[in-house]
Amino acid sequence: MIQICNLKKYFGSNLILKDINLSIKKGEIFALVGHSGAGKSTLLRTINGLENYQDGSVKVFGKEIKSMQKSQLRDFRKKIGMIFQHFALMSRKTVFENIATPLRFWKYDKAYITSKVNELLQIVGLEDKANSYPSELSGGQKQRVAIARALALEPEILLSDEATSALDPNTTKSILELLKKINRELGITIVIVTHEMEVVKSVADRAVLLDGGVIVNEGSIQKLFLKPDKNMQKFLGEEAIVPENGVNIALYFPKEVAFDCVITNMARKLDKDFNIVWGKIEKLNDSVLGHLVINIKSEDKDCVLEYIKKTGVLWEIME
Ligand SMILES: Nc1ncnc2c1ncn2[C@@H]1O[C@H](COP(=O)(O)OP(=O)(O)OP(=O)(O)O)[C@@H](O)[C@H]1O
Structure with missing residues (x-):
């Protein structure tokens, strides 16, 4: 048009x-x-x-x-x-x-x-x-x-x-x-x-x-x-403040998995400790999106990422 x-x-x-x-x-x-x-x-x-x-x-x-x-x-x-x-x-x-x-x-x-x-x-x-x-x-x-x-x-x-x-x-x-x-x-x-x-x-x-x-x-x-x-x-003015130790992983939950218990399941299955650094859930037009940042120990990085990749959650390592 x-x-x-x-x-x-x-x-x-x-x-x-x-x-x-x-x-x-x-x-x-x-x-x-x-x-x-x-x-x-x-x-x-x-x-x-x-x-x-x-x-x-x-x-x-x-x-x-x-x-x-x-x-x-x-x-x-x-x-x-x-x-x-x-x-x-x-x-x-x-x-x-x-x-x-x-x-x-x-x-x-x-x-x-x-x-x-x-x-x-x-x-x-x-x-x-x-x-x-x-x-x-x-x-x-x-x-x-x-x-x-x-x-x-x-x-x-x-x-x-x-x-x-x-x-x-x-x-x-x-x-x-x-x-x-x-x-x-x-x-x-x-x-x-x-x-x-x-x-x-x-x-x-x-x-x-x-x-x-x-x-x-x-x-x-x-x-x-x-x-x-x-x-x-830059436009949103979102400056992430994250811990300096360990590995920080940003997780983005598309609407298909927005209501799955990804984090609690992961903690149970892998038996690993992690911290939730910050998170938010918001409405986008007619769908819901979640955004979470977790902090894990450096030695847990490979197994945590391997698990996350199977869940449908989008992720990125925060440098
Ligand atoms: N009639 C005009 N003559 C000269 N420059 C103009 C004119 N209208 C806009 N500009 C310039 O063009 C640029 C873009 O202006 P525009 O109004 O499109 O921006 P905007 O993103 O809509 O911002 P705002 O929300 O402040 O209006 C600005 O640098 C403005 O100074």
Whole structure:
């Protein structure tokens, strides 16, 4: 659905996106992740033609954005909704009118607008706020209005630029649930820009990690988080503090073995002592992942590794 090849984007003489390659499938929730200034928003905005690009290709629905005429671009943008961190609502208009704005622009008839806006209010759970003004709403409610407005023209893609960054954790959770519902029930492909790991973990199917305009990691959420590589570890700020004696082994439990009693079975079978240095279990989208670091005596290394290899648990020696 979205195909980006060898994309280069300059602002003046500064190269901001450096040879980006990625492809986003229909129906996915895809995240562009990275620290501030990594180029996430710029990359997102090339997808709906809000930013131009100097080199490479950005194809959406099979069409190259750079080669679209103005009128083609207008029709194309109709199929792509967008939401922002600060909602971008019109303060002098009611919730109803905010949501109706794109429909009025495209000159839909009155009856259709009324029924469409009411349907959208129901989807986002704001049936009782049609006549309220944005200033009378909480942050989460404002974002719901913005989502309803973004869905008004029945887009195939929804772009979300830090849509939950200004919200508290509980509101973030409810907005993410809404985005998941929209993805699942309306079949809309969603591309999310975020610097919040919790957002990526709870909704995305796949992600790319951007650093200085370069994709430094990519793949399914399970792949990125199950056994984070050096780039992911740096981004996550996870600095493992481990004992200096013996051998430290990091264990990663994929969902297939997440609930197996691997460690207690190993201790019983091998009759070896080990320390648990640290561990965590977390929810990734709809699956569960465990991560544990153990410390063993150097002389036990071979037999412990031999045992672990048979369990399906991923492992690495921490140097
Ligand atoms: N209109 C612009 N003109 C010049 N430089 C820009 C413009 N927009 C963005 N940049 C620069 O491009 C780089 C990437 O910005 P971008 O907003 O895409 O990053 P980001 O990863 O989305 O970060 P943030 O979350 O802080 O917005 C930054 O160095 C920024 O200063």
